[in-house]
Amino acid sequence: MKIVFVYWGYDDAGSMLDLQGYQRAALDIGHEVIVYGPPNPRHELLYSKVLDDADAVVFVFEWTTCLKHGDLLDWVRLVASIPRRRRVVIDCDGAYNAPIEVDGDYNHTSTAGRMSWVGSKWADERFGRTTEYVDAEASSRAWIEFCDSLSDKILQPTPRPRRANVGTFFFHIYDPTWETPLDFTHKELDMVYVGHTKFRWHGMSRVLRAVEPVRDRLGRIALVGEGWAKPSPKHTMAAFEDNFYCDRSYLAKLGVEALPPVPFSQVIGTMSRAVFNPVIYRPLFAHLEMVTCRTFETAAAGTIPLFLLGEDYIREIYGERATALCLGDQRAPEKVLDVLARPGDYAQIVHEVRRSFARLHSPRARLRELLDIIEG
Numbered sequence: 001m002k003i004v005f006v007y008w009g010y011d012d013a014g015s016m017l018d019l020q021g022y023q024r025a026a027l028d029i030g031h032e033v034i035v036y037g038p039p040n041p042r043h044e045l046l047y048s049k050v051l052d053d054a055d056a057v058v059f060v061f062e063w064t065t066c067l068k069h070g071d072l073l074d075w076v077r078l079v080a081s082i083p084r085r086r087r088v089v090i091d092c093d094g095a096y097n098a099p100i101e102v103d104g105d106y107n108h109t110s111t112a113g114r115m116s117w118v119g120s121k122w123a124d125e126r127f128g129r130t131t132e133y134v135d136a137e138a139s140s141r142a143w144i145e146f147c148d149s150l151s152d153k154i155l156q157p158t159p160r161p162r163r164a165n166v167g168t169f170f171f172h173i174y175d176p177t178w179e180t181p182l183d184f185t186h187k188e189l190d191m192v193y194v195g196h197t198k199f200r201w202h203g204m205s206r207v208l209r210a211v212e213p214v215r216d217r218l219g220r221i222a223l224v225g226e227g228w229a230k231p232s233p234k235h236t237m238a239a240f241e242d243n244f245y246c247d248r249s250y251l252a253k254l255g256v257e258a259l260p261p262v263p264f265s266q267v268i269g270t271m272s273r274a275v276f277n278p279v280i281y282r283p284l285f286a287h288l289e290m291v292t293c294r295t296f297e298t299a300a301a302g303t304i305p306l307f308l309l310g311e312d313y314i315r316e317i318y319g320e321r322a323t324a325l326c327l328g329d330q331r332a333p334e335k336v337l338d339v340l341a342r343p344g345d346y347a348q349i350v351h352e353v354r355r356s357f358a359r360l361h362s363p364r365a366r367l368r369e370l371l372d373i374i375e376g
Contacts, residue, residue: 003034180268191222207327225260267297279309308327
């Protein structure tokens with residue numbers, strides 16, 4: 001089977017490693033996976049706009065409904081080339097729901113002149129903008145109608161979707177080839193976080209509050225990604241700067257290094273530079289109990305993941321022993337120090353998680369799930 005993924009790829013964010021895993025797994029078991037669009041050597045993915053021999057199309061909505069490449073007829077070509085029963089929508093942002101707002105994060109919001117899931121100056125220039133006020137309910141309805149127009153197979157990466165017609169498909173993978181040795185003898189950093197600032201300050205501030213009382217007992221701490229050092233001009237241009245808020249004066253007070261983003265191919269290597277990595281979800285994703293690419297990538301890095309998520313979620317996704325990796329609200333500074341003092345002991349839990357993930361969430365296992373969905 002030839003499967004076409006429709007996905008807006010970035011050099012330094014998103015699920016690009018997942019797509020690479022799907023492509024390798026497809027070749028291994030006699031299928032083919034391509035990403036829709038012209039060749040892009042930076043992404044090390046097979047791109048094509050040839051749809052004549054495609055058997056299925058998978059729309060992975062993680063950023064926007066806009067297509068990164070091509071003209072305004074691409075949607076028509078994609079829908080016309082593949083029958084409805086072989087089209088799949090994977091809603092990775094939880095937008096296929098009624099409006100939800102959690103700790104300042106949201107899946108839809110009220111805006112002037114555009115749907116909140118389009119919102120950018122680029123979209124204004126390409127599709128136009130009106131002065132009509134668009135509320136969150138209208139944005140949600142439009143998104144749901146759009147997805148329904150593409151497929152009857154709507155999936156979300158959560159064990160408990162909110163809507164009755166939505167199925168569970170985790171989409172993201174754990175690739176054993178990512179695994180980095182859990183060696184803590186020569187770490188450059190005590191803590192690193194790799195990711196941009198979008199709706200992350202709620203979780204990051206919790207981590208830093210745990211660090212602050214014991215800061216003098218920690219070495220280097222670094223945050224790697226867009227927005228930590230200074231606001232991004234593109235966020236200001238799109239009027240999204242509040243979504244990327246962080247308290248840079250507090251970072252400076254704690255001696256936290258703000259470093260630029262790294263390409264997706266270097267994410268796991270960068271996480272492996274530190275003894276521990278906090279695993280921080282957007283509040284919306286935590287509320288919806290979603291998995292993300294970082295759910296699996298962190299377990300493969302040569303580091304100890306420190307979870308801010310609820311113990312029930314950690315138990316379900318990572319296993320019972322992994323609850324010992326939760327930061328918790330009580331005695332959080334002591335937990336940080338214990339991880340730094342005994343990383344080898346905590347690494348035994350990570351090894352156990354890796355074995356489980358390699359069995360349940362490998363590229364081959366996930367691709368076979370997707371094939372069953374397409375055929376179903």
